[in-house]
Amino acid sequence: MKIKILILIIVMLVVGGLDNSRELNDLAIVSGIAIDVGENGKYKVTAQILNSKKQGQGSSSGGASSKSSSVIEYRSEAATIQLALRNMIYESPKRLYLGHMELLIISEEIAESKLKSCLDFFVRDNEVNKEFLVVVARGCKSEDIIGIQTPLEQDPIKNIKESIITTSKYEGRTAKTDLASSLGVLLEEGVDLTLPSVIIEGDTKSGDKEENIEQSNTPTKIIISDLAYFKDGYMKGYLKSKDNISYNMVRGKIKSTIVETKDKKNKIAVEIYKLNSNVKPVYKDSKYEVDININCDGIITEFTQKADVTSEEELRKYEDLVGGAIKKNILEYVSNCQNVYCSDIVGYGAVFHKFLNKEYKKIQKDFGTEYFPKIKTNVKVNVNLDKEGGLVNNDKNEYKK
Amino acid sequence: MTKTNTKNDKKDLIGGLGFYSFIYFLAKSSFLGMGSFLIFQKVTRDCYISGIIGMLIGLLPLCSFIAIQNNKKGKDIIDLNINLFGKTLGSIINIILNIVVFIIAISLFFNVSLFANTQYIPETTGLYIQILIIMPIIYALSKDITEISRVSQIILIINISFYLISIFGLIPDIEISNIFPVLENKMSKIMSSAFLYTVFSVAPIFILTIIPKRKVLNSTNNGRKIMLAYIMASLIFISLMLITNLVMGSNLIGIYRYPEYMVLKKISLFKIIERIESTVALQFVFNIYISIVLALFFIKESLKKIIKNAKIQKYIPHVLCILMIVIIKIFFSKATFVYEIYNSIYTYITGFGLIGLMMLSHFTMYIKGKISNKIA
Numbered sequence: 001m002k003i004k005i006l007i008l009i010i011v012m013l014v015v016g017g018l019d020n021s022r023e024l025n026d027l028a029i030v031s032g033i034a035i036d037v038g039e040n041g042k043y044k045v046t047a048q049i050l051n052s053k054k055q056g057q058g059s060s061s062g063g064a065s066s067k068s069s070s071v072i073e074y075r076s077e078a079a080t081i082q083l084a085l086r087n088m089i090y091e092s093p094k095r096l097y098l099g100h101m102e103l104l105i106i107s108e109e110i111a112e113s114k115l116k117s118c119l120d121f122f123v124r125d126n127e128v129n130k131e132f133l134v135v136v137a138r139g140c141k142s143e144d145i146i147g148i149q150t151p152l153e154q155d156p157i158k159n160i161k162e163s164i165i166t167t168s169k170y171e172g173r174t175a176k177t178d179l180a181s182s183l184g185v186l187l188e189e190g191v192d193l194t195l196p197s198v199i200i201e202g203d204t205k206s207g208d209k210e211e212n213i214e215q216s217n218t219p220t221k222i223i224i225s226d227l228a229y230f231k232d233g234y235m236k237g238y239l240k241s242k243d244n245i246s247y248n249m250v251r252g253k254i255k256s257t258i259v260e261t262k263d264k265k266n267k268i269a270v271e272i273y274k275l276n277s278n279v280k281p282v283y284k285d286s287k288y289e290v291d292i293n294i295n296c297d298g299i300i301t302e303f304t305q306k307a308d309v310t311s312e313e314e315l316r317k318y319e320d321l322v323g324g325a326i327k328k329n330i331l332e333y334v335s336n337c338q339n340v341y342c343s344d345i346v347g348y349g350a351v352f353h354k355f356l357n358k359e360y361k362k363i364q365k366d367f368g369t370e371y372f373p374k375i376k377t378n379v380k381v382n383v384n385l386d387k388e389g390g391l392v393n394n395d396k397n398e399y400k401k
Numbered sequence: 402m403t404k405t406n407t408k409n410d411k412k413d414l415i416g417g418l419g420f421y422s423f424i425y426f427l428a429k430s431s432f433l434g435m436g437s438f439l440i441f442q443k444v445t446r447d448c449y450i451s452g453i454i455g456m457l458i459g460l461l462p463l464c465s466f467i468a469i470q471n472n473k474k475g476k477d478i479i480d481l482n483i484n485l486f487g488k489t490l491g492s493i494i495n496i497i498l499n500i501v502v503f504i505i506a507i508s509l510f511f512n513v514s515l516f517a518n519t520q521y522i523p524e525t526t527g528l529y530i531q532i533l534i535i536m537p538i539i540y541a542l543s544k545d546i547t548e549i550s551r552v553s554q555i556i557l558i559i560n561i562s563f564y565l566i567s568i569f570g571l572i573p574d575i576e577i578s579n580i581f582p583v584l585e586n587k588m589s590k591i592m593s594s595a596f597l598y599t600v601f602s603v604a605p606i607f608i609l610t611i612i613p614k615r616k617v618l619n620s621t622n623n624g625r626k627i628m629l630a631y632i633m634a635s636l637i638f639i640s641l642m643l644i645t646n647l648v649m650g651s652n653l654i655g656i657y658r659y660p661e662y663m664v665l666k667k668i669s670l671f672k673i674i675e676r677i678e679s680t681v682a683l684q685f686v687f688n689i690y691i692s693i694v695l696a697l698f699f700i701k702e703s704l705k706k707i708i709k710n711a712k713i714q715k716y717i718p719h720v721l722c723i724l725m726i727v728i729i730k731i732f733f734s735k736a737t738f739v740y741e742i743y744n745s746i747y748t749y750i751t752g753f754g755l756i757g758l759m760m761l762s763h764f765t766m767y768i769k770g771k772i773s774n775k776i777a
Contacts, residue, residue, distance in 0.1 A: 007536060072519065123656070126523055130666065187652035357582035 025052070031071070032103040032132075032157030034087075034142035035118060040078040043118070043351035045084035046143040047096060048157055053285045070154040073147060081121040096106065096130045103157045104179070105135050105142040111195070111228060121197045122179055125228045133161055134233065136228040138197040143203045148222050159334030160222055164196050167224045172257035173244045174224050186233055187248035188347020190360075190367065193230040197238060200224050231343040238343070246333035249326065250292060250346055261325035263317075269302035270322050270385065279347070282378075288359075289376045290348055292330060294301070296382045298322065305322055315385055323381040332381050338373040346349060348375055414618040419550025420609070422557040423695060423697060427605040428634035430692035433510050433685035435743055436601035437642055437661055443594045445651035446584045448648040451591050452639035455598025456632065460604045462756045463631055465763035467608050467624040472766060476561050478610035478759070484766045494758055499703050501754035502608055506696035507725050508747065510534070511733050513689040521679065527619030531729065535722045536688075538728050541694045542701060542718035546612060549694055556687045559629065563684040564637055566677070575647045584729060597748055602635060604751040605692055607759045611699040662687070 018065045030047045038044030049072045073131075074091050078084035085096055110118050122128050135143050146156060153159035154163060168176045174196040185193045202220035226238040227247060239247060248254045254275045261268050274297040282289040300309060308314050347368050352360040363371050431437075440526055478498065483491035493678055514531045517638045520532065541549055584591070617623065645664045654660040662685070665678035701717045708714055732737050 009541075010536075015741065126520060130663070184653050185649045187656070188650065354578055354581035357585065370499075401494075 024257040027097040028092050029100050030096050030098050034105040034146040036107040036141050037109040040075050041081050043081050043084050044077045046146050048146050048151045057171050097352045100159050101132045103133050105137050107137050109138050131178050134182050136197040138225050140200050163224050166375045169255050172248045172254040190353045191347035192345045194227040194345050197225040197228045217239045229343050229345050233354045242329050246329045267304040270298045272298040273299045274294045274309050281352045283359045292379045294381045307390050319383040319385050323383040326381045327379045415550040417619050422553040424630040426688050426691040428602045428604050429688045431601040440594045441654045446646050447586050449639050451594035451641040453710045454595035456635040459603040461601040465760045468763050475615045477613045499700050502696050502699045506693050509689045509693050511729050531726050539718050544683050553691050560684045563681050567681050570670050571648050574667045579650045584635050600748050600752040604755045606696050607755050610698045611702050666742040
């Protein structure tokens, strides 16, 4: 009995002594971090913290504190990110908690010179949630982006995150790249990284003021831009407009997108709602080739002129037309990767490494410089436009005559 | 009266499921941070091939385990060794066995406390965590093996539920191409990882030789059931390694200390249930908990044969647990030192010290059996 009591006392002492116990009120929950290059190559870190006081009140409540911002920013500069974040304690009464971080914005300078070392802290630290998105601030400082007031979301970080997810889901122009997946690509052989980018449209200085969201057409906006592409872990530039969608098509990561094409008299918009992609390496007659097969289901959503889609033959004609447009875009994208971007974002090296490993080992050293630019790409697109859409018989649609 | 006696006798026996659940836990005991970590480091995406080969190789020493378990005299390994090798040599072998089992217990204990320390509560002192973990271990050891087996059965059900949640929750994140190129590593590397797997999964099972067959309910023809329990545990072990690779890719599993835990962070059930990695990872902690209890039970039962005083016998678990903490404090202060040990001598110690000696016992038992048959 005595031993049991002794054990109980020890347990009570031990449980009470767990140093990690931290009350929710004691945490400064970080929703996003922006990193720029400061003086002498130091990291200039800006952390956006959710104002728990404001968040708890809700939007309808009044009172003195209703004027306070829903998010708070802290800035600090140090040679390491960890120290910069820790130094924020001089300003913040609470210790920063990174477990709910949703976004990391890095400046172009960071992306161009030290992305890997910048990510190291976030990978090593146990408290950091590894699922946050990584974004490049295009043509501006990342600390400017973090402060822009947005009308639909109180938290600008959440606004950017949701915009990226929505753009990726409904247009396929950007990619939802989180820390873990970008790290996986950085470490993988034969594939280069891409990251989504955001730009500021309008006056940066007035963007962080309350007046920015008081107008229906906000003067300063954050807009999702083209994907930033990397070569060996260093950012080199941004993809051209159409290549963003082609990039996601080849990866098979498109959930929905619009393909626009035209025949002799008509412009057509097709919504792709399902897409599968298969990238296969081929080694034939001492030549390296890649076959890209794309199968997609879509629906014709718009004609600019009167069109007939009542017959099967007509429908197949439009399928070929859309397929041709997709094929052309993909071939252009691959050609740009090989000759303009000079970056294997299409992942040909990885595909050869995975599926033609023996052959790849022979050319591994010179793959990026000698073989990759010359690889022939065969694209086969199979479009299925079986759904009729809202208008069944177009002959009766006299309004377009 | 006879019926009541039979009922009481049955109460003192380990239920069939209880015994096989022990095999399940022991075979998977080193999954977290030890076995899988070393295999991931060595062969990355070929881990499942090493696992399958290792599982098949493991069937051989498992036959020795079954033979020892089914020895005609119905003795546990300690008595059997004395019987086979005589008092002096038998005692030496028993001492070595106990030391090796204690090393396994210490390694598992250190591993689970390190895991809790690094992943759950990094700012808490290791000693606090160790004391916290040791409490239920001491409590379980104060009970009889039948009671431990009942706890094990309950934990088995929880464990399998967590395993199924992990698998179903990770299916949407699977990237089949992560499996390619198959057999990227040299065969010698794959085979060395396979042996590593065998040692890590089969060696702890030999701890169960401390439980004589007569203590297990319905133990006739138990060989097949033991094999099934081992294969089931191995398949779960291998499937977890495979799914970790398929979800994270070979590059990421190579950089994380606990990739099998990191992958659980991606679990999403019906897009509602998320961030349950800490709960689901308890399956690994439970594995280790039961295994430590059984390892210390092995030593406790061995010491009971020397220490006859019942009052002192009571305190054996306490002494063993305190000793574990003291040894960890002295020798396991640096994590890198421990990984070096896992990577080098630990495998040899458990391989030769447990599997080797047990197979020796089996071989001697077989030869002696043949000779006595001839004489008869």
